[in-house]
Amino acid sequence: MQLGRWRVAWEKLLAVLLVPLLVGCSDQRMSFDIASSKHSLTLIRVQNFFWERTANYSVVATRMPDCMRRHEMGPGGADSKVEVYAPGNEAWILKQGKRMFVVETRTCEGFAKLDGEPEGGLGPLQGTFQMRSGTLTFVVAPKREAADRAPASE
Template sequence: MRKIAILLMPLLLAACVDDSASYYADGPVGNHALTIHRAQKHFWSSESKVELIMQRLPDCLRRIELTEMPADEVEIELLSGGNNVWTLRAGQETWQVETQTCTQYADVKGDGGELMGVFRPDGDKFVYEAAVIETVPADTK
């Protein structure tokens, strides 16, 4: 029986999701990042726990549990309100954090700010995809 369990263990673990994607506020080698982590507790469950890990070293490092949702439907928009205030939005749910003092606000204030990008599944991995900013040419009259 033990041999069967050992042989089946890789199959059971293969279906689980446990990955993350990061946005680096001060470039790829900086110390200021927002990371979304998604993890399934059990291979038979479609739900995954979604967490935010915010860091602005050496002053801020904090993990915040956001929600649970199906692993393949984790799509979270990241908005910047300036002054290290960030808003995360997934459907009707929103969260607002501030990385200056490592705080999560009880209520979301304002519209969230400028869209920076989206955390989402891409095939078998989880990625951060930066928003495309289009510039509108000035009228030349």
């Protein structure tokens, strides 16, 4: 009879110790508002267990009320940054390490993995999705200095 009580107690203790391993999933989302919250790109980062070195990424292109669509980027480094560039025409280039994707917000349907940098370049950097203190954030790119934009004096 005593053995049965110890077994039940041991099973309860084991269950309590295993709970942290089961709640290790991290599903984080952060938006880059293009013109407003109705026109945005939202990065979704899902990491199944805290000890994994990879996470699954996807992006949601939104231009409400006309369109909204989620596109899978696939697995990437758990702490990798995703840079957002604006080449124009409501197209956006997402660069994650060596991987690059193009997504558009005109119809929200266009999405493709790029094999290399486009001929016209990436466009200006808008900002970077990155992990900070365990939280997915979007860091806006610094604005160019006024001197860089001013015409050269003759």
